[in-house]
Amino acid sequence: xxxxxxxxxxxxxxxxxxxxxxxxxxxxxxxxxEIQLKIVGNPGVKIISITGDGGKIPSDYKLNTCGxxxxxxxxxxxxxxxxxxxxxxxMPLGSGLGSSAASAVGGVYALNKLLDEPLDNFELVxxxxxxxxxxxxxxxxxxxxxxxxxxxxxxxxYEPLDVVKIDTPDDLYCTIIYPHVEIKxxxxxxxxxxxxxxxxxxxxxxxxxxxxxxxxxxxYDLISRSLKDEIIEEFRSKLIFGYNELKQSALGNxxxxxxxxxxxxxxxxxxxGKESAKKIKKGFIDTANILNITNSIFISRINKIGPKIx
Amino acid sequence: xxxxxxxxxxxxxxxxxxxxxxxxxxxxxxxxxEIQLKIVGNPGVKIISITGDGGKIPSDYKLNTCGxxxxxxxxxxxxxxxxxxxxxxxMPLGSGLGSSAASAVGGVYALNKLLDEPLDNFELVxxxxxxxxxxxxxxxxxxxxxxxxxxxxxxxxYEPLDVVKIDTPDDLYCTIIYPHVEIKxxxxxxxxxxxxxxxxxxxxxxxxxxxxxxxxxxxYDLISRSLKDEIIEEFRSKLIFGYNELKQSALGNxxxxxxxxxxxxxxxxxxxGKESAKKIKKGFIDTANILNITNSIFISRINKIGPKIx
Numbered sequence: 314x315x316x317x318x319x320x321x322x323x324x325x326x327x328x329x330x331x332x333x334x335x336x337x338x339x340x341x342x343x344x345x346x347e348i349q350l351k352i353v354g355n356p357g358v359k360i361i362s363i364t365g366d367g368g369k370i371p372s373d374y375k376l377n378t379c380g381x382x383x384x385x386x387x388x389x390x391x392x393x394x395x396x397x398x399x400x401x402x403x404m405p406l407g408s409g410l411g412s413s414a415a416s417a418v419g420g421v422y423a424l425n426k427l428l429d430e431p432l433d434n435f436e437l438v439x440x441x442x443x444x445x446x447x448x449x450x451x452x453x454x455x456x457x458x459x460x461x462x463x464x465x466x467x468x469x470x471y472e473p474l475d476v477v478k479i480d481t482p483d484d485l486y487c488t489i490i491y492p493h494v495e496i497k498x499x500x501x502x503x504x505x506x507x508x509x510x511x512x513x514x515x516x517x518x519x520x521x522x523x524x525x526x527x528x529x530x531x532x533y534d535l536i537s538r539s540l541k542d543e544i545i546e547e548f549r550s551k552l553i554f555g556y557n558e559l560k561q562s563a564l565g566n567x568x569x570x571x572x573x574x575x576x577x578x579x580x581x582x583x584x585x586g587k588e589s590a591k592k593i594k595k596g597f598i599d600t601a602n603i604l605n606i607t608n609s610i611f612i613s614r615i616n617k618i619g620p621k622i623x
Numbered sequence: 624x625x626x627x628x629x630x631x632x633x634x635x636x637x638x639x640x641x642x643x644x645x646x647x648x649x650x651x652x653x654x655x656x657e658i659q660l661k662i663v664g665n666p667g668v669k670i671i672s673i674t675g676d677g678g679k680i681p682s683d684y685k686l687n688t689c690g691x692x693x694x695x696x697x698x699x700x701x702x703x704x705x706x707x708x709x710x711x712x713x714m715p716l717g718s719g720l721g722s723s724a725a726s727a728v729g730g731v732y733a734l735n736k737l738l739d740e741p742l743d744n745f746e747l748v749x750x751x752x753x754x755x756x757x758x759x760x761x762x763x764x765x766x767x768x769x770x771x772x773x774x775x776x777x778x779x780x781y782e783p784l785d786v787v788k789i790d791t792p793d794d795l796y797c798t799i800i801y802p803h804v805e806i807k808x809x810x811x812x813x814x815x816x817x818x819x820x821x822x823x824x825x826x827x828x829x830x831x832x833x834x835x836x837x838x839x840x841x842x843y844d845l846i847s848r849s850l851k852d853e854i855i856e857e858f859r860s861k862l863i864f865g866y867n868e869l870k871q872s873a874l875g876n877x878x879x880x881x882x883x884x885x886x887x888x889x890x891x892x893x894x895x896g897k898e899s900a901k902k903i904k905k906g907f908i909d910t911a912n913i914l915n916i917t918n919s920i921f922i923s924r925i926n927k928i929g930p931k932i933x
Contacts, residue, residue: 336829469833470826475848479836508818511854516780517824518831519646523779525835526789538785544821 314394318351319427323419323620324463325404325611326411327487327581328455331540331572332520336468338411338459340616341487344404346412347623348379348419351397352427358384358396365402370416374398375447379416382444386421389440390431396424405609407498408491409575411456417444418460422620434462434619438476449498456575463619465528482531485615486590488568490559490597491579493607496552501576504548513543533569533585540570540583553578555604562596587612624704628661629737633729633930634773635714635921636721637797637891638765641850641882642830646778648721648769650926651797654714655770656722657933658689658729660737661707668694668706675712680726684708685757688723689730692754696731699750700741706734715919718801719885721766727754728770732930744772744929748786759808766885773929775838792841795925796900798878800869800907801889803917806862811886814858823853843879843895850880850893863888865914872906897922 324345328338353359358374374380383396398420406412421440425432432440441457458476459466469475523539526532550556550573563571563582567589571582582593590612601608634655638648663669668684684690693706708730716722731750735742742750751767768786769776779785833849836842860866860883873881873892877899881892892903900922911918 333828333832335825336832467829467832467836469829469845469849475829475833477833477836477845479840505821507821509821509824511815511817511819514819514824514827514854515645518643518828519777519779519785521828521831522643522646522777522835523785523787525832526777526787526839529836529839530789535779535787539779544824 314352315354316352317427318349319423320347320349320623321419321423321426321620322347322623323415323422324460324616325415326456326459327489327574328411328459329545329573329575330524331542331570332517332524334542334545335453335455337466338455339465339481340459340463340619341410341611341613342616343611343613344410346415346419347401347403348416348423349399350383350420350423350427353395353397355395356393358387358398360398360400362399363402364400366400366406369406370400370402378413378444378448379420381447382417382441383420383424385443386424386440405491407495409496409573409577409579410489410491411460411575413448414441414445414456414460417441418457418620420444422461426622435476437461438474461619464617465615467525479525479529481528481615482533484586486584486587487613487615488563488582488584488590488593488597489574489579489611489613490601491609492553492555492601493609494554494578496577498576501549501552504552505545506548509544516543536583537569540572542572546572549573549577553580555601555606556580558600558604559597562600563593566593566596568593624662625664626662627737628659629733630657630659630933631729631733631736631930632657632933633725633732634770634926635725636766636769637799637884638721638763638769639855639883639885640834641852641880642827642834644852644855645763645765647776648765649775649791650769650773650929651720651921651923652926653921653923654720656725656729657711657713658726658733659709660693660730660733662737663705663707665705666703668697668708670708670710672709673712674710676710676716679716680710680712688754688758689726691757692727692751693730693734695753696734696750715801717805719806719883719887719889720799720801721770721885723758724751724755724766724770727751728767728930730754732771736932745786747771748784771929774927775925777835789835789839791838791925792843794896796894796897797923797925798873798892798894798900798903798907799884799889799921799923800911801919801921802863802865802911803919804864804888806887808886811859811862814862815855816858819854826853846893847879850882852882856882859883859887863890865911865916866890868910868914869907872910873903876903876906878903
């Protein structure tokens with residue numbers, strides 16, 4: 314077992330998905346993190362390299378989402394060897410694309426593979442959540458679960474955790490623009506009201522039912538009618554300069570819907586087919602140029618498999 | 624065309640369905656209303672008989688849910704003849720089972736059949752809603768739409784009205800107990816708060832996504848985990864004497880879930896298979912006897928076709 318090593322890719326993810334605040338997310342094919350694990354004789358977890366993070370990620374495993382998730386898994390499985398971790402961030406941090414979740418997922422997925430898969434995805438989610446908790450100070454599975462399961466995932470509930478993967482149309486694409494501004498997840502959460510109007514909540518769960526049905530029955534038109542948020546968007550969109558213009562650009566270029574990815578600042582647009590995704594990308598670029606918003610853009614199909622060995 | 628007549632059955636329905644307040648409902652095979660329509664030379668609508676209502680339903684067509692719905696349809700279609708209506712209520716009024724919706728649906732469905740179906744279900748819903756408005760002073764389609772479409776229906780939104788019928792497992796049964804107490808829909812609505820905690824709303828839409836997925840994928844266990852209401856039940860259940868005991872009885876006898884039908888007082892329990900439905904019925908009867916609750920009980924499969932000619 315000693316010196317055995319593995320390198321995996323763990324995907325970024327879009328959580329919330331308009332109406333599905335805190336309960337929905339889907340995995341992307343790009344971007345994502347590359348995580349390498351090596352089994353060593355010395356017990357414990359050591360992070361031996363981090364690249365692509367601009368020096369922002371702590372290398373102390375107890376403060377590192379990947380390191381801590383792997384540590385918790387090692388400890389609870391009572392393994393007697395140790396693990397060395399190399400992290401190559403190939404996606405932006407603090408972008409609203411589940412960067413910390415991807416790192417945690419990569420770590421536990423890689424360790425599970427090295428151990429010949431003693432745990433299933435549901436158990437791995439729990440370990441990855443320990444890592445996610447380090448980063449966001451709160452347990453939200455709507456990035457970890459899609460990154461790990463792949464595809465489109467519903468977190469039906471948290472007490473106990475209930476993860477449901479649902480099938481989606483093959484031709485569903487996502488265009489993402491990441492405006493280069495930082496939004497703290499904790500701040501994006503604090504600006505939300507504790508109480509919401511019942512009539513808006515009813516609209517929201519009507520859309521949740523519609524979106525779920527649309528995805529499961531390949532009904533793009535229903536997906537489009539349902540990709541709305543009656544509760545969160547009005548608060549969080551104010552933190553994202555140019556949000557309304559970028560959203561209108563996407564809708565004008567054929568997006569089924571467009572909303573905030575996670576707590577932002579990234580904005581996702583879902584559409585049917587790659588050509589449509591490219592058209593939306595062009596619109597994003599033009600709009601961002603006019604508004605002088607520096608940005609990164611990704612086009613990805615829904616990633617139906619989750620992490621993979623590379 | 625004169626003297627042409629038709630008799631139809633229009634089904635009762637269960638709305639709200641635990642987590643789906645104001646957006647979900649399903650049709651029942653029993654009970655329901657029998658509505659007879661006859662084309663006559665004199666223009667206008669005349670209600671010539673009402674039976675089974677205990678004298679409670681107005682025979683003035685403008686105050687009658689069936690009569691007014693038929694009147695609106697006659698008028699807007701600019702038909703030059705008139706209609707005579709006979710209503711046989713074969714279901715309890717004010718029970719939370721969509722009695723007024725069934726009458727309105729029966730009327731518009733029957734007239735549409737007599738006219739060789741110029742309108743589709745979506746257009747008929749709008750006319751039936753005129754009738755429903757007479758009865759409940761508010762427009763809610765979550766009884767009218769399932770009664771008319773049959774099956775399990777989502778009202779994704781109201782502006783504009785968006786009705787989505789979803790497929791459900793064949794072996795899904797419903798046991799209903801109607802405790803003989805009256806609850807005014809308007810009162811049941813007034814006791815609801817205008818604002819609800821965001822965290823409860825999130826749980827609710829997690830369950831909505833779960834229930835929708837469970838129904839569409841024949842996942843009875845997921846249906847069961849999702850049949851919960853975090854928002855409405857705590858308020859409305861207080862209006863129904865014995866609610867907690869009846870619910871516990873159903874769950875103890877194998878129900879997937881149990882909750883208030885519409886605004887009550889009827890209580891529905893969903894389960895897999897007819898034997899399970901019978902067991903739940905027995906539990907309801909025993910519990911109601913202990914608590915001295917006079918009641919009626921119905922067992923029905925989900926009615927997948929809606930109204931029918933009889």
